[in-house]
Amino acid sequence: MERPWKHVLLCALILSSTASSNARFAYWSLLPNPTVTSYLSVAPASNSIACVRECMKHSQCDSCAYYRESGTCYLQVETSTTSDGTGNSVEVFKATSPCHVPKMYIAPNTNHVDWKNNGWEMEGNLNCGNDYMYIGDSPTYHCSALGEWTEKQWQCRQKVWRNPEINHRFSVPKTPGPGWAVCMIGTPTHSTRFNLNLAKDKNNVVLHVDVRLHHRSATATIVMASMVDNDWGIEMNKHYTPTPFPVAVNRSFHMAVKTLNLSDVQLFVDGVFIGNFTPLFSLDQVTEVSVSADVDARMLDLWCDQ
Ligand SMILES: *[C@@H]1O[C@H](CO)[C@@H](O)[C@H](O)[C@H]1NC(C)=O
Ligand SMILES: *[C@@H]1O[C@H](CO)[C@@H](O)[C@H](O)[C@H]1NC(C)=O
Numbered sequence: 025m026e027r028p029w030k031h032v033l034l035c036a037l038i039l040s041s042t043a044s045s046n047a048r049f050a051y052w053s054l055l056p057n058p059t060v061t062s063y064l065s066v067a068p069a070s071n072s073i074a075c076v077r078e079c080m081k082h083s084q085c086d087s088c089a090y091y092r093e094s095g096t097c098y099l100q101v102e103t104s105t106t107s108d109g110t111g112n113s114v115e116v117f118k119a120t121s122p123c124h125v126p127k128m129y130i131a132p133n134t135n136h137v138d139w140k141n142n143g144w145e146m147e148g149n150l151n152c153g154n155d156y157m158y159i160g161d162s163p164t165y166h167c168s169a170l171g172e173w174t175e176k177q178w179q180c181r182q183k184v185w186r187n188p189e190i191n192h193r194f195s196v197p198k199t200p201g202p203g204w205a206v207c208m209i210g211t212p213t214h215s216t217r218f219n220l221n222l223a224k225d226k227n228n229v230v231l232h233v234d235v236r237l238h239h240r241s242a243t244a245t246i247v248m249a250s251m252v253d254n255d256w257g258i259e260m261n262k263h264y265t266p267t268p269f270p271v272a273v274n275r276s277f278h279m280a281v282k283t284l285n286l287s288d289v290q291l292f293v294d295g296v297f298i299g300n301f302t303p304l305f306s307l308d309q310v311t312e313v314s315v316s317a318d319v320d321a322r323m324l325d326l327w328c329d330q
Pocket of ligand 1: 273
């Protein structure tokens with residue numbers, strides 16, 4: 025398939041082979057109208073990268089044209105304006121102004137940019153820090169022929185909390201979809217109960233996971249429920265009494281709530297399936313997650329891979 029190269033602007037980072045050990049940055053763009061009328065010299069080249077490299081060896085060479093069919097590289101003093109009439113078989117490159125590393129995109133602790141050279145393209149890949157997730161378009165930036173980086177709308181939002189405060193409502197980094205999962209690691213501190221809550225707001229809890237060690241009952245139980253307008257839908261509760269009971273005082277556990285679709289969740293403790301539940305709300309309504317009661321929470325991940 026022919027690529028729509030007429031609109032493609034590329035930048036190249038080419039390492040110098042001269043005595044200097046410093047990398048030489050050269051920025052080239054593929055011009056929209058391939059034209060060759062006058063040239064310095066002609067050289068064979070196996071590909072367009074080799075043609076640009078050839079051009080860079082000559083101080084007077086300002087642009088170059090690569091004929092794919094004949095494997096010929098024309099080195100030019102300046103780009104001419106007459107069409108060569110051969111259409112897509114020629115690629116004309118011209119040195120352009122450099123893109124500088126965009127400092128504004130680098131915020132300490134939350135993200136960094138990885139630079140990559142794919143032969144032609146100079147790309148910056150934006151990565152959020154470990155406990156953050158990238159929200160926005162593709163996190164790749166390209167250098168344009170004008171020497172500017174593509175504009176992006178993005179944010180790095182926190183998704184993992186270490187030693188999260190009990191009863192604090194942590195914001196979900198973005199609207200949940202099917203496959204969304206929440207994970208926590210913790211240790212029960214008393215033989216009572218603790219909860220993991222996925223809520224829409226203070227009075228509407230989409231999923232309440234209540235782990236009752238021996239609370240008000242001889243049998244340890246895990247209950248899943250929804251709360252609508254501050255009212256627990258008793259008839260909608262689901263009780264599970266797995267044996268052996270997977271949670272114990274002073275023992276660390278890993279709990280995961282996984283969404284299959286926006287109406288059903290599955291609960292796992294230490295990788296073992298406990299049960300499923302259909303909340304009274306669609307799961308994309310979850311905006312905040314909290315942990316409550318007698319547990320020492322070590323980690324809360326609001327967007328874990330499950
Ligand atoms: C849990 O650990 C605490 C502190 O080390 C200790 O006082 C308590 O007896 C332990 N409880 C159980 C049930 O092991
Ligand atoms: C969601 O997934 C569950 C389990 O696979 C399935 O039983 C249920 O019908 C699905 N619900 C919807 C609305 O697709």
